Amino acid sequence: MATNALRSLWAEPRPTNAPARGSRDWALVAALFCWSVVEVALREDLAPLALLLLAVLAVLGPLLWRRAHPLLAVAACFGTWTVVDSVRILTGSEGGMLNSMSAALILAYALFRWGSGREAASGLGIILLWLPITNVADPVSLWGAVAGYGFFLFAAALGAAIRYRTKIHIRDVDQAKAREREQLARELHDTVAHHVSGIAIQAQAGRAIAASHPERAIEALVTIEDAATRTLTELRDIVGVLRASQDTEFAPQPGMAEIQQLATDAQTRPSVTVTLSGEFDDLSPAVRAAIYRLAQESVTNARRHARHATRVIVAVTGEADQVRLTIDDDGAPVSGRAPAGYGLVGYGLIGMRERASLLGGSFQAGPAARGWRVEAVLPRNGAPG
Numbered sequence: 001m002a003t004n005a006l007r008s009l010w011a012e013p014r015p016t017n018a019p020a021r022g023s024r025d026w027a028l029v030a031a032l033f034c035w036s037v038v039e040v041a042l043r044e045d046l047a048p049l050a051l052l053l054l055a056v057l058a059v060l061g062p063l064l065w066r067r068a069h070p071l072l073a074v075a076a077c078f079g080t081w082t083v084v085d086s087v088r089i090l091t092g093s094e095g096g097m098l099n100s101m102s103a104a105l106i107l108a109y110a111l112f113r114w115g116s117g118r119e120a121a122s123g124l125g126i127i128l129l130w131l132p133i134t135n136v137a138d139p140v141s142l143w144g145a146v147a148g149y150g151f152f153l154f155a156a157a158l159g160a161a162i163r164y165r166t167k168i169h170i171r172d173v174d175q176a177k178a179r180e181r182e183q184l185a186r187e188l189h190d191t192v193a194h195h196v197s198g199i200a201i202q203a204q205a206g207r208a209i210a211a212s213h214p215e216r217a218i219e220a221l222v223t224i225e226d227a228a229t230r231t232l233t234e235l236r237d238i239v240g241v242l243r244a245s246q247d248t249e250f251a252p253q254p255g256m257a258e259i260q261q262l263a264t265d266a267q268t269r270p271s272v273t274v275t276l277s278g279e280f281d282d283l284s285p286a287v288r289a290a291i292y293r294l295a296q297e298s299v300t301n302a303r304r305h306a307r308h309a310t311r312v313i314v315a316v317t318g319e320a321d322q323v324r325l326t327i328d329d330d331g332a333p334v335s336g337r338a339p340a341g342y343g344l345v346g347y348g349l350i351g352m353r354e355r356a357s358l359l360g361g362s363f364q365a366g367p368a369a370r371g372w373r374v375e376a377v378l379p380r381n382g383a384p385g
Contacts, residue, residue, distance in 0.1 A: 012117035047095040066110035071119035085137035112159030255288035278318025298327040306331025
């Protein structure tokens with residue numbers, strides 16, 4: 001088992017979400033350069049200037065490439081330092097190195113944060129090879145040597161911990177989005193099943209009365225045509241959002257009428273008030289279900305996380321080409337921010353955002369003047385975005 005774990009770590013690929021080099025990286029390099037200049041100006045117990053310059057460049061340059069090429073950055077820095085310390089040992093030059101060079105810990109962190117398993121292992125070997133050489137060039141006590149190893153191992157462990165925490169977070173977000181896609185697909189599937197059942201009934205009725213009442217048979221054909229058109233639309237929606245085959249139980253899907261059932265009386269805390277305005281007759285079934293699910297999830301979040309909330313207001317407005325849903329509560333989130341699971345990082349809100357996006361709409365959630373506001377805007381036909 002241990003062999004399999006080591007093999008898995010060795011084969012670990014690089015993370016794919018490494019940020020590009022930006023202004024903060026240049027600011028870091030500039031700050032370290034200024035620190036180094038100040039040390040050179042103020043300290044007298046330093047190694048020869050040429051060696052110091054080479055050591056500074058060995059840190060500052062690789063820092064700019066630490067995410068894109070972590071192993072190359074570590075090899076350039078600590079390889080150069082190995083040469084510098086070897087020269088100091090062979091020439092017997094006195095004086096120490098700059099304290100600003102401790103920024104090399106950032107390279108050890110980046111190696112395990114952004115490098116592959118092979119790169120991390122190889123880079124760690126380079127660092128561990130350099131450490132005993134620098135301890136000879138700058139003799140320290142046993143505890144000092146142990147502390148040096150400890151600092152670099154801690155930086156590496158921190159990089160690995162943040163790497164795997166981010167990996168788990170990305171996986172959880174993807175799972176939340178997948179669950180929302182599958183739920184939406186099941187609801188669309190149920191709607192299609194309802195339409196197909198209606199088509200079958202109308203076809204049977206039309207065949208039964210075709211001989212005696214041909215005009216009524218024509219009416220049945222018109223109904224079948226309309227139902228078939230709606231069914232094709234819903235099938236296209238299913239193809240757009242379905243990611244995995246699921247066994248689906250046929251059941252009526254919630255819609256606008258069920259939203260009103262979210263309302264509660266004044267005795268309940270927080271009380272829920274539901275207001276519907278505008279036209280909802282021609283809404284896509286997927287949009288009807290989505291509006292209900294978004295309202296239901298938002299009300300649940302308010303009850304769980306809106307501290308001291310007394311009222312939740314759900315408002316649905318049917319506009320010319322879209323439907324707008326807003327949910328406001330008068331709670332007081334802790335320290336002016338939403339508690340864990342309630343804010344934009346919560347997986348429930350990630351699923352809500354995904355559902356709105358799949359239907360071509362938009363979703364926003366955040367603090368309001370008083371409490372918390374959720375707002376979703378969906379196109380009336382629910383065209384996938």
